[in-house]
Amino acid sequence: MKLTMWTYEGPPHVGAMRIAASMTGVHYVLHAPQGDTYADLLFTMIERRQSRPPVTYTTFQARDLAGSTADVFKTACRDAVDRFQPEALLVGASCTAELLQDDPGGLAKTLDVDVPVVALELPSYQKKEAWGAAETFYRLVRHFAGGVSRPSEIAPNSCNILGPTALGFRNRDDVVEIRRLLEEHGLDVRVVAPLGASPADLARLPDAAFNIVLYPEIADVTARWLKKTHGMPFLSTVPIGVQATRAFLAEARAMAGLPAMVDASNEQERSTWYAKSVDSNYLTNKRVFIFGDATHAIAAARIASRELGFKVCGLGTYMREFARDVREAAEQYGIEALITDDHLDVEQAIIAARPELVLGTQMERHIAKRMRVPCAVISAPVHVQDFPARYSPQMGFEGANVIFDAWVHPLMMGLEEHLLQMFRDDFEFNDGAAASHLHETGTAKAPVDAAPIIMPDAVDQPVGWTVEAEKELKKIPFFVRGKARRNTELFAAGKGIQPITVETLYDAKAHFAR
Amino acid sequence: MNQPLPTPCNTGSTIRQRGQHEVFCGLTSIIWLHRKIPDAFFLVVGSRTCAHLIQSAAGVMIFSEPRFATAIMDERDLAGMADMHDELDEVVEKLLERRPEIRMLVLVGSCPSEVIKFDLGRAAERLNARYASRPRVLCYSGSGIETTFTQGEDNFLAALVRGLPGDIRSGRPAQLVVAGSLADVVEDQMARLLADLGIEDVVFLPGRSSDVLAPIGPQTRYVLAQPYLGATAAALESAGARRIDGIFPLGEEGTTAWLQAIATTFGVSASRFEAVTAAPRRRAREATAHYRPWIEGKRIFLFPDSQMEPSLARYLNRELDAEIIEVGSPYLHREHVAGELAMLPPGVSISEGQDVEVQIDRCRAARPDLIVCGMGLANPFEAQGLVTKWSIEFAFTPIQGYEQAGDLAELFARPLMRQGLLSGAASPSRRVAS
Numbered sequence: 001m002k003l004t005m006w007t008y009e010g011p012p013h014v015g016a017m018r019i020a021a022s023m024t025g026v027h028y029v030l031h032a033p034q035g036d037t038y039a040d041l042l043f044t045m046i047e048r049r050q051s052r053p054p055v056t057y058t059t060f061q062a063r064d065l066a067g068s069t070a071d072v073f074k075t076a077c078r079d080a081v082d083r084f085q086p087e088a089l090l091v092g093a094s095c096t097a098e099l100l101q102d103d104p105g106g107l108a109k110t111l112d113v114d115v116p117v118v119a120l121e122l123p124s125y126q127k128k129e130a131w132g133a134a135e136t137f138y139r140l141v142r143h144f145a146g147g148v149s150r151p152s153e154i155a156p157n158s159c160n161i162l163g164p165t166a167l168g169f170r171n172r173d174d175v176v177e178i179r180r181l182l183e184e185h186g187l188d189v190r191v192v193a194p195l196g197a198s199p200a201d202l203a204r205l206p207d208a209a210f211n212i213v214l215y216p217e218i219a220d221v222t223a224r225w226l227k228k229t230h231g232m233p234f235l236s237t238v239p240i241g242v243q244a245t246r247a248f249l250a251e252a253r254a255m256a257g258l259p260a261m262v263d264a265s266n267e268q269e270r271s272t273w274y275a276k277s278v279d280s281n282y283l284t285n286k287r288v289f290i291f292g293d294a295t296h297a298i299a300a301a302r303i304a305s306r307e308l309g310f311k312v313c314g315l316g317t318y319m320r321e322f323a324r325d326v327r328e329a330a331e332q333y334g335i336e337a338l339i340t341d342d343h344l345d346v347e348q349a350i351i352a353a354r355p356e357l358v359l360g361t362q363m364e365r366h367i368a369k370r371m372r373v374p375c376a377v378i379s380a381p382v383h384v385q386d387f388p389a390r391y392s393p394q395m396g397f398e399g400a401n402v403i404f405d406a407w408v409h410p411l412m413m414g415l416e417e418h419l420l421q422m423f424r425d426d427f428e429f430n431d432g433a434a435a436s437h438l439h440e441t442g443t444a445k446a447p448v449d450a451a452p453i454i455m456p457d458a459v460d461q462p463v464g465w466t467v468e469a470e471k472e473l474k475k476i477p478f479f480v481r482g483k484a485r486r487n488t489e490l491f492a493a494g495k496g497i498q499p500i501t502v503e504t505l506y507d508a509k510a511h512f513a514r
Numbered sequence: 515m516n517q518p519l520p521t522p523c524n525t526g527s528t529i530r531q532r533g534q535h536e537v538f539c540g541l542t543s544i545i546w547l548h549r550k551i552p553d554a555f556f557l558v559v560g561s562r563t564c565a566h567l568i569q570s571a572a573g574v575m576i577f578s579e580p581r582f583a584t585a586i587m588d589e590r591d592l593a594g595m596a597d598m599h600d601e602l603d604e605v606v607e608k609l610l611e612r613r614p615e616i617r618m619l620v621l622v623g624s625c626p627s628e629v630i631k632f633d634l635g636r637a638a639e640r641l642n643a644r645y646a647s648r649p650r651v652l653c654y655s656g657s658g659i660e661t662t663f664t665q666g667e668d669n670f671l672a673a674l675v676r677g678l679p680g681d682i683r684s685g686r687p688a689q690l691v692v693a694g695s696l697a698d699v700v701e702d703q704m705a706r707l708l709a710d711l712g713i714e715d716v717v718f719l720p721g722r723s724s725d726v727l728a729p730i731g732p733q734t735r736y737v738l739a740q741p742y743l744g745a746t747a748a749a750l751e752s753a754g755a756r757r758i759d760g761i762f763p764l765g766e767e768g769t770t771a772w773l774q775a776i777a778t779t780f781g782v783s784a785s786r787f788e789a790v791t792a793a794p795r796r797r798a799r800e801a802t803a804h805y806r807p808w809i810e811g812k813r814i815f816l817f818p819d820s821q822m823e824p825s826l827a828r829y830l831n832r833e834l835d836a837e838i839i840e841v842g843s844p845y846l847h848r849e850h851v852a853g854e855l856a857m858l859p860p861g862v863s864i865s866e867g868q869d870v871e872v873q874i875d876r877c878r879a880a881r882p883d884l885i886v887c888g889m890g891l892a893n894p895f896e897a898q899g900l901v902t903k904w905s906i907e908f909a910f911t912p913i914q915g916y917e918q919a920g921d922l923a924e925l926f927a928r929p930l931m932r933q934g935l936l937s938g939a940a941s942p943s944r945r946v947a948s
Binding site for chain 1: 535561565585
């Protein structure tokens, strides 16, 4: 038994729903009590889809337990096939139905419905959402692409894109971006799955020369199986960030037998120049804490470190299945990866790492908000606002532009850092002045000294400040004062200094300047 | 599958359906209960699905740290490799270390814990003994195989009544218990009105803190402020309290009738009743009138959600002149809603339970002007050009009482006004002030 207030992942049958909802012609009959129907709103409210996910729940009740829940399941199956006439029927059980041991797969086979049935065994008490999605995709592909034979003549530039799903973080836009890039480079994208694919499309997967795995969490197992069964090679460099996109394109071209690129520049790509430009100087070594799914977290660390000049002070994932990859990535930044699905552990790690920017999921967004640290969301689980109306990919060159904006904007107070240093005595920029866009109500108080940004646990008791030291602290611009106070107190606590004097303040400044 | 049942009221037969139900389970009532009783903490004993449900349904991501959590059972628990009671004790210990301010810990049963017959009552007893009732530990079931949405609150309130410790029974007994959680602002208004009517020793259930509950005895009368409280009513009656029958306090008419039932029981004079209620009644009518032009003559279809649907339909029909096509309710407590059903116009379809697909077919065929439905259905209906109202708002918005009558009307009017704005259509039959 495990105590949790927030959970990064839903149960595995929600992963299966994500696959069903991604595809066309698939219907999922889920043996589940009525409470489980909440999962519909993930698609209709959070993703704002126009249709309900293609799922029929049996919604058995307590009184059914005395009779036959198996009959309830069979009726629901028949009704669903009659009503929706799917090309393929997925059947499975949620956590409660799993306890009833009705065997949906076996029952569905006895029904003689005229539709291929793919039975799912998703152990709810062991596994989670991403695993459930990967397993469901694999089962479907295996079912529809298992018996087919690979054509003898295959165009070498033909490929499939595997992994994008409903509820995935910006997957909808990533697919558009990557498909466009590949086609610009002369590749022929045949099937994108599961997002937008039908069972018939899955049967066509072996007709392409190779596969591209955009989201290993969803498609890694399937790609390996296609390699083993049909000898299809696959490419799994994730094109998030400028450098990774370049590497991705080079690999894709090589796999497609196309000549190497002469000029890898892309005129749409702005993030490299923006990162180099002089007003990005303030980004240098900003401490960034990263947590999310493995794909996005690893990519974020790489971009942060290599493309934006940040310092990665924390990196982790809630996906144990990908712990090894994240650990390897973390080593490159000289830190230890945080592998946990307990958001309280993540909170502790964030406090300890004292970041200036958090890149994470909705959970980290709230942790960061509480600590008054800027934050951008980079990974599922997500909120309705992470399905923006605008085109907002994470992958490819346009994705890199989007990421530059999304990560740098929360730090924009920092952009003013050096300007405000120059204008610190200006009447407009002192901490008593209202925000410049509120000039008419100049008497309004600005949100003064939002600090302490982070109260480190190491500081057991508040450290006292001498009057002079407090006065000196006030001379530091308000937007960095919280950090200065925090660092000084941390320094004083570490050295056992009490009270804090002007001397301590500058000792700490020297210490942290490093 | 859908057989009509005879009902005693004049509304024709009830459609009873089995099939896919598209209603939240009782766990979700934790979302408002934990806000209503700030010193209580709700611990769901369940699966990852339960945790994900509450997180998704509540949009709890807006809270930094909610006052509810899930003890997720895993394979070790089910395989008997670990003693679930020991495991639960450990989880509770961990929780109390983290949140020592908790004064009432509520263990909430879920579908999987019910199916494996995990005895939460025994666990609560043991924990009460262990912590000497600091915090007090209660339990109830919010499982989806037994409860829908608001029935979780019903089970919780029933547990509160049953769990009344003997030692606080020594106080002055309650004259009147108002059962069913109301927003604080509504509760305060009701308390003022009841005080003005001269009724003393009024207790609201649930109270705003976990330890306030006066003794309930044979002299206690109780009135339901919510229509979904069958188990709570039974618990109150077994403690000796007697129910005051009435319709529910929605709209000017509903609130007046509800207060009148109480006033009659306590022998309040007609003149005093008139004096106390005249001004708020006028305000309620005035506020409602602003929105009537948007709703009058509109055809409305209510999907089942909170069991408040019969009261909402009565209000829509009688105070806003809407035409009601179907009133769905996850469950009908025939005795408690008899008054409401009797006030619906003859011929209105009433459905209990649902087969959501069949109900969607009926709804589409009727082409209503407004559909009141759950979150899973709303956007897909909108995508088909139908106008919807999320039913969950009726559980979260203060809508009871005189001062909220206009707000209640606005909840129905807003999607229609919005449709007008976005489609460029003219305003309704009459011009609406501001």
